[in-house]
Structures are given as structure tokens and as C-alpha cells.
Amino acid sequence: MTSTERRAGRASERALADLREAILDGDLPAGAHLGEVEIAERLGLSRTPVREALTRLAAEGLVELEAHRGARVTRFSREDLDGIFDVRLALEPQATARAAAHVTAADLAALDALARRMQELGAPGPDQDLDALVGLNRDFHARLLALAHAPALAAALANVVHTPVVTRTFRTYDPDSLARSLAHHTEIVAALRAGDGDWAGAVMRCHLGNARAVMVEQR
Amino acid sequence: MTSTERRAGRASERALADLREAILDGDLPAGAHLGEVEIAERLGLSRTPVREALTRLAAEGLVELEAHRGARVTRFSREDLDGIFDVRLALEPQATARAAAHVTAADLAALDALARRMQELGAPGPDQDLDALVGLNRDFHARLLALAHAPALAAALANVVHTPVVTRTFRTYDPDSLARSLAHHTEIVAALRAGDGDWAGAVMRCHLGNARAVMVEQR
DNA sequence: GCACCCTACGTTGCGTACAACATCGAACGG
DNA sequence: CCGTTCGATGTTGTACGCAACGTAGGGTGC
Numbered sequence: 001m002t003s004t005e006r007r008a009g010r011a012s013e014r015a016l017a018d019l020r021e022a023i024l025d026g027d028l029p030a031g032a033h034l035g036e037v038e039i040a041e042r043l044g045l046s047r048t049p050v051r052e053a054l055t056r057l058a059a060e061g062l063v064e065l066e067a068h069r070g071a072r073v074t075r076f077s078r079e080d081l082d083g084i085f086d087v088r089l090a091l092e093p094q095a096t097a098r099a100a101a102h103v104t105a106a107d108l109a110a111l112d113a114l115a116r117r118m119q120e121l122g123a124p125g126p127d128q129d130l131d132a133l134v135g136l137n138r139d140f141h142a143r144l145l146a147l148a149h150a151p152a153l154a155a156a157l158a159n160v161v162h163t164p165v166v167t168r169t170f171r172t173y174d175p176d177s178l179a180r181s182l183a184h185h186t187e188i189v190a191a192l193r194a195g196d197g198d199w200a201g202a203v204m205r206c207h208l209g210n211a212r213a214v215m216v217e218q219r
Numbered sequence: 220m221t222s223t224e225r226r227a228g229r230a231s232e233r234a235l236a237d238l239r240e241a242i243l244d245g246d247l248p249a250g251a252h253l254g255e256v257e258i259a260e261r262l263g264l265s266r267t268p269v270r271e272a273l274t275r276l277a278a279e280g281l282v283e284l285e286a287h288r289g290a291r292v293t294r295f296s297r298e299d300l301d302g303i304f305d306v307r308l309a310l311e312p313q314a315t316a317r318a319a320a321h322v323t324a325a326d327l328a329a330l331d332a333l334a335r336r337m338q339e340l341g342a343p344g345p346d347q348d349l350d351a352l353v354g355l356n357r358d359f360h361a362r363l364l365a366l367a368h369a370p371a372l373a374a375a376l377a378n379v380v381h382t383p384v385v386t387r388t389f390r391t392y393d394p395d396s397l398a399r400s401l402a403h404h405t406e407i408v409a410a411l412r413a414g415d416g417d418w419a420g421a422v423m424r425c426h427l428g429n430a431r432a433v434m435v436e437q438r
Numbered sequence: 439g440c441a442c443c444c445t446a447c448g449t450t451g452c453g454t455a456c457a458a459c460a461t462c463g464a465a466c467g468g
Numbered sequence: 469c470c471g472t473t474c475g476a477t478g479t480t481g482t483a484c485g486c487a488a489c490g491t492a493g494g495g496t497g498c
Contacts, residue, residue, distance in 0.1 A: 059278030
């Protein structure tokens with residue numbers, strides 16, 4: 001999600017995407033040790049592109065590098081998480097409000113489809129699939145952020161909101177909080193359709209407040 | 220290339236610090252082309268650590284990498300600058316307000332010294348030294364940010380507020396704006412001394428508004 | 439038995455060589 | 469004379485080898 005995706009022939013790029021995906025999906029748990037040689041062999045590359053990928057992941061904050069002791073997937077404490085929500089609350093409502101000025105009919109349709117699908121998958125019952133929500137949620141927020149047309153704002157968020165934490169915790173939502181969260185998405189779409197940025201921003205603020213409560217309680 | 224040079228610290232760290240300083244101080248102007256070999260030879264290193272430094276600078280947004288075409292110092296448009304101020308306005312006042320809760324007498328003394336020195340150096344007359352303000356200003360804001368004890372907030376700002384732009388523009392302040400700006404620093408110290416975070420945050424908001432006006436007008 | 443040192447190992451950090459790619463210039467053909 | 473193509477050249481991208489560093493384990497001295 002960084003703005004510097006344009007470099008590096010396939011190898012380094014692939015290592016970066018692969019590692020990021022593995023971390024975000026939880027295949028590499030927090031605190032896991034990442035050896036350069038191990039990763040390189042697993043991807044069929046040399047250490048060089050792997051090393052570059054790790055450097056960039058470290059800049060994003062997804063991994064931590066210790067001198068001569070390798071890389072570890074970053075661990076987040078409750079305080080870290082709280083600080084992250086402070087930043088999100090300061091920036092994401094503003095971004096959402098701005099999105100109202102740029103949103104097109106096609107964007108609305110796409111966001112609406114995502115929101116509705118999430119409500120289907122999140123509804124209690126045999127068809128409930130909390131894991132599938134993860135990707136959809138990421139997509140929804142990413143689209144919203146892009147619609148703000150505020151690159152600096154997006155960059156600030158991207159380097160702090162390490163979605164692995166937020167992403168993998170849908171299972172920890174209690175039924176009421178989950179229902180609220182999914183309803184917020186739908187309400188945001190409604191607000192954007194009405195062209196009311198203030199409304200959309202306010203809903204996002206609710207959305208984050210609700211999420212923060214779940215996260216903080218969980219730990 | 221001698222073994223004594225290497226002892227000073229990790230090569231890539233030095234390359235990173237050196238390059239960042241050169242960009243922030245304007246020795247490397249915006250848009251300047253950065254060749255890996257050229258930098259490597261200038262620093263007496265191989266391309267490897269230089270390359271790592273460039274990768275990290277790209278993640279910070281200070282340079283842009285184009286595939287097989289090298290790195291360039293990032294150029295900022297007026298829109299970019301405006302977006303950066305949006306982020307600063309969303310985060311820095313909050314950070315300043317939080318600093319009030321953690322500030323110690325020693326911190327206050329250091330901040331006060333910085334603010335007073337800046338007022339001396341900024342005052343019109345033969346002793347005026349606008350260039351010296353640059354470093355002091357960076358230091359002041361960095362200390363303030365650290366006092367907030369909010370790592371996520373600091374990280375979000377660090378990856379967006381590319382001070383090169385802000386830093387080198389003290390010469391473009393008109394006398395009134397400059398006087399206001401320096402007075403704000405002093406007032407922030409006063410607010411912190413009074414333990415009034417709201418006041419401190421409000422001053423920071425003024426400070427940024429004033430700076431934004433200067434920047435936007437300038438371009 | 440305990441503490442300390444010292445050695446052996448695995449890891450990262452850096453240097454160097456080679457390959458792939460992009461750009462620019464000149465020669466050729468229309 | 470202009471456009472196109474092919475080669476020359478410089479750059480970045482990748483692989484690999486060596487050295488430095490940190491760590492752990494065994495051995496020795498007390």
C-alpha cells in the first residue's frame with residue numbers, strides 16, 4: 001500500500017508481496033522469526049531481494065529488525081493498539097468525509113456491494129463466514145481511503161494502521177458489536193450517496209469507536 | 220575503505236543518515252538524480268548499503284525510485300503540501316496537547332531555551348540568521364512530538380511530514396508571519412508550563428495555520 | 439558445584455561480479 | 469529529410485562469497 005510500488009524487477013516485488021500477505025493473513029504469527037536464507041529458499045530466490053523486502057516491511061512497521069539477530073514479525077501491545085486507533089480516529093473520518101466530494105456512481109455501487117456482502121456473511125446462521133469478512137473489510141476501507149484523493153493522508157495511515165491486527169480479529173467481535181460494525185459500512189455508503197461528508201465522517205468515527213472497544217476489551 | 224572507517228557504525232545507517240541530512244539541508248535539491256555508484260563512491264562504501272538506504276528513504280517518501288532509472292529526490296506540488304498540512308493539523312495539535320501531561324521541568328527548560336534562541340535569531344537586525352532557525356525548529360517540533368509518548372502518532376507524522384519543504388522555507392516568511400511563528404513556540408512553552416494541553420494544542424493549530432498560509436502563498 | 443571463558447556455529451552485513459533493462463545515438467531505409 | 473531500428477553505454481537488479489557479529493554450548497579453573 002505504499003506509494004513506492006514501482007521499483008524492482010519481479011523478484012524483490014514478489015518477495016515483498018508474498019511476505020506481506022503471509023503476515024497479514026496470519027500465516028506468519030506475531031513474533032515469528034524470519035531468517036533470510038529460509039525465506040530465500042522457500043521462494044527460490046537469493047537473499048538479496050528478500051533482504052530488500054524485509055527492509056521495506058520494516059519501514060512499514062510490519063517487521064522489526066535486530067542487528068545480527070534477524071527479523072521478527074512485529075508484536076503489538078494494547079498501548080500500541082490504542083495509539084493506532086487514536087491516529088485512525090484523527091484521520092479516517094476526515095478521509096471519509098472527503099470521499100463524499102469525489103465518489104462516483106460506480107464507486108457507490110462497488111462500496112454498496114461490499115457492504116451488503118459483508119452483512120450477508122456476518123449474519124448469524126449456517127452461512128456465517130467471519131474469515132471471509134477480513135478481505136472484504138480491507139477492500140472497503142482501502143477504497144474509501146482512495147476516494148479521499150488525499151495521498152499524504154493515505155500515506156500517514158498506511159504506515160501505521162497495520163491491518164494484520166485489525167484484520168484478524170473479526171472472530172473476537174461479540175454479536176452486537178459485529179452487527180453494528182457491518183451496519184456502519186452500509187450507513188457510510190448511504191451518507192456518501194447523499195453527498196453528506198459530515199455524516200459519513202461521523203459514521204466512521206462510530207465505526208472506529210466500536211472497533212476500539214472490541215480490541216481493547218480483547219486484550 | 221580502511222578498516223578504521225568501518226568501526227564508526229553500521230555502513231547502511233551512516234549512508235541513510237548522510238543522505239537524509241543532505242536532502243533535508245537542501246544540498247540535494249528536489250528532483251536531483253541519485254546514482255547508486257556516485258553516492259557509494261562519495262561515501263566510500265559499496266552499492267549495497269547505499270541501496271538499502273535509498274530503499275528506506277523511499278519508504279519515508281523522501282526519494283522516488285523508478286525502475287532501472289534510479290532515484291530522484293521527491294518533488295512536492297502545492298497540492299501535496301496542502302495535504303501534508305491537513306495531516307499535520309489533524310495530528311500535531313493532539314500530540315502537543317498530550318505533551319502537557321508528560322512534560323518535565325527539564326523538558327520545559329530545553330524547549331524554552333530553543334524558543335528564546337529562535338526569537339533572538341529571528342529578530343530583524345544584523346544578528347538575524349534565518350538559516351540557523353531551521354535546525355532549531357526541527358529540534359523543537361521533534362522534542363514536542365517525543366513528549367506526547369504516542370509512538371503511532373509520531374510514526375504517522377514522520378512518514379509524511381517531510382520537513383525538507385517546511386524546513387528550508389524560513390526565508391520565505393514575511394516579517395509578520397515569522398514573528399507570529401516564533402511567538403507561537405514561546406506560547407506553547409507557556410501553555411505546557413501551565414499544564415494546559417488544550418491551550419498548547421490550540422497554539423499549535425495557529426502555528427500550522429500560519430505556516431500553511433506562508434507555504435501556499437509562496438507557490 | 440558454580441562461575442567464567444573460550445571456541446564453534448549460525449546469522450546477518452557488506453563487497454563484488456554478472457545479468458537484465460532502459461536510454462541515447464547513429465546508421466540505414468523509405 | 470525524416471522515421472525506424474539496431475547497437476553502445478550506463479544504470480539498476482540479482483546472485484554469491486567472505487567477514488563480522490551474536491549466541492550457545494562445552495570445558496576448565498576455583
